[in-house]
Amino acid sequence: xxxxxxxxxxxxxxxxxxxxxxxxxxxxxxxxxxxxxxxxxxxxxxxxxxxxxxxxxxxxxxxxxxxxxxxxxxxxxxxxxxxxxxxxxxxxxxxxxxxxxxxxxxxxxxxx
Numbered sequence: 595x596x597x598x599x600x601x602x603x604x605x606x607x608x609x610x611x612x613x614x615x616x617x618x619x620x621x622x623x624x625x626x627x628x629x630x631x632x633x634x635x636x637x638x639x640x641x642x643x644x645x646x647x648x649x650x651x652x653x654x655x656x657x658x659x660x661x662x663x664x665x666x667x668x669x670x671x672x673x674x675x676x677x678x679x680x681x682x683x684x685x686x687x688x689x690x691x692x693x694x695x696x697x698x699x700x701x702x703x704x705x706x
Contacts, residue, residue: 642671
């Protein structure tokens with residue numbers, strides 16, 4: 595892979611440019627991953643709001659079963675979102691540490 599480039603064999607300006615591109619690529623990958631997570635979280639939230647709207651409009655003492663089922667579906671989605679919301683920061687931090695190890699100039703050209 596490109597991380598295995600022997601940077602010392604390149605002219606200084608080309609080496610700096612290559613290392614900069616590696617950093618930009620890694621940052622872009624992290625940002626894209628975070629954007630996908632945010633889009634997924636927004637999608638879950640929209641679904642929860644939709645279910646809540648249905649709950650509010652369909653609540654009736656004559657037919658409590660459907661609103662109750664929808665309420666438990668909403669609660670399940672909210673619970674899933676809490677678990678999902680807790681993990682992306684940890685995962686992003688771990689990914690950032692892994693990427694920084696691979697792209698630090700002194701570690702480039704060495705196998706991790």
